[in-house]
Amino acid sequence: MLKPMSAVDLRAVSSVEDVSQGLRDNSYLPDEALATTIYLSLRLKRPLLLEGEPGVGKTEVAKVIADWGGGRLIRLQCYEGIDASQAVYEWDYARQLMHLRAMEATGKARSTNEAELSGELYSERFLVRRPLLEAIASTSGTPAVLLVDEVDRSDDEFEAFLLEVLSDYAITVPEIGTFTAGNPPVVVITSNRTRDVHDALKRRCLYHWVEHPSAQREAQIIRLRAPEVTETLAREVAHAAEAIRSVGLYKPPGVAETIDWARALNLLGGAQLDLAGASATLGALLKYREDRDRVLEHDLAEIVSDAGTAAVRESESGSIGSEPASAGL
Ligand SMILES: Nc1ncnc2c1ncn2[C@@H]1O[C@H](COP(=O)(O)OP(=O)(O)OP(=O)(O)O)[C@@H](O)[C@H]1O
Numbered sequence: 001m002l003k004p005m006s007a008v009d010l011r012a013v014s015s016v017e018d019v020s021q022g023l024r025d026n027s028y029l030p031d032e033a034l035a036t037t038i039y040l041s042l043r044l045k046r047p048l049l050l051e052g053e054p055g056v057g058k059t060e061v062a063k064v065i066a067d068w069g070g071g072r073l074i075r076l077q078c079y080e081g082i083d084a085s086q087a088v089y090e091w092d093y094a095r096q097l098m099h100l101r102a103m104e105a106t107g108k109a110r111s112t113n114e115a116e117l118s119g120e121l122y123s124e125r126f127l128v129r130r131p132l133l134e135a136i137a138s139t140s141g142t143p144a145v146l147l148v149d150e151v152d153r154s155d156d157e158f159e160a161f162l163l164e165v166l167s168d169y170a171i172t173v174p175e176i177g178t179f180t181a182g183n184p185p186v187v188v189i190t191s192n193r194t195r196d197v198h199d200a201l202k203r204r205c206l207y208h209w210v211e212h213p214s215a216q217r218e219a220q221i222i223r224l225r226a227p228e229v230t231e232t233l234a235r236e237v238a239h240a241a242e243a244i245r246s247v248g249l250y251k252p253p254g255v256a257e258t259i260d261w262a263r264a265l266n267l268l269g270g271a272q273l274d275l276a277g278a279s280a281t282l283g284a285l286l287k288y289r290e291d292r293d294r295v296l297e298h299d300l301a302e303i304v305s306d307a308g309t310a311a312v313r314e315s316e317s318g319s320i321g322s323e324p325a326s327a328g329l
């Protein structure tokens with residue numbers, strides 16, 4: 001895999017093409033629309049809100065932006081019931097207690113008044129920074145990338161709180177004071193849209209709906225992530241995956257599953273997609289029995305054969321590298 005030559009100043013990136021190239025250098029192939037939204041969010045310093053079906057590459061965007069910019073990736077995984085103590089900060093009660101005991105044992109507690117004692121116990125030394133505070137209080141010259149992953153799993157109160165943090169990039173810890181971001185993080189928020197994110201949060205962000213990649217781009221992604229897979233097999237797998245997604249599945253496969261499928265087929269020795277190989281490895285692509293049955297009902301043989309035809313046509317026109325987000329394969 002290609003590695004970045006050096007970190008770049010994300011806030012000064014000069015064009016959409018630079019964004020595409022930067023992400024590509026870090027093994028991510030964005031389409032033009034996604035690269036444009038990322039460019040704008042970096043330049044306008046606005047959070048990026050990515051929605052889309054599972055497995056279309058939302059979370060990965062934050063990871064590759066961090067790799068590209070050379071900043072730290074700080075991840076906040078949202079879930080039902082997440083609250084400030086898991087997202088912002090909490091006090092390390094066990095260490096505070098031990099410190100207090102040690103003070104008592106050495107007699108230091110006696111000579112310390114109450115205000116001094118609480119000042120000592122509620123100091124940064126005993127503050128456990130959780131991702132939001134970590135991102136705001138980061139003093140590094142390179143902006144960190146704050147990934148707020150799957151925000152739709154959290155509840156309304158948490159979203160309102162997040163909105164507050166993102167509006168002034170400041171967090172107040174009553175016992176210590178206010179932390180303000182000197183170098184605000186690049187913020188990427190993802191959602192699978194199990195519920196709608198509120199308008200107020202959306203208004204703060206630049207929004208992009210991430211689509212499944214086209215077959216051409218998915219073939220490029222397979223080659224990039226699994227270079228051992230032949231170009232022909234990558235094309236065929238990508239076309240077959242595109243057809244399979246269109247048959248109305250409970251869980252259409254994501255890009256990660258397509259890559260796994262291509263790897264599985266390659267391991268079984270197939271330089272090309274055939275029916276026997278496809279049915280033997282379908283478990284790499286589909287994780288529900290009903291979906292498997294549905295694909296078999298839709299005639300896997302036909303899907304495989306159509307994918308072969310489409311791949312030949314594509315290879316004759318040399319179109320694997322013709323998309324704007326080409327990996328130059
Ligand atoms: N455009 C892309 N270029 C390169 N790799 C990609 C691309 N899109 C997806 N991938 C691959 O697919 C994998 C899954 O992507 P990711 O985890 O970001 O999906 P997601 O949209 O966050 O899914 P979920 O909603 O299930 O969390 C990535 O690890 C990466 O290998």
Ligand SMILES: [Mg+2]
Pocket residue numbers: 058059060149190
């Ligand atoms: Mg994700």
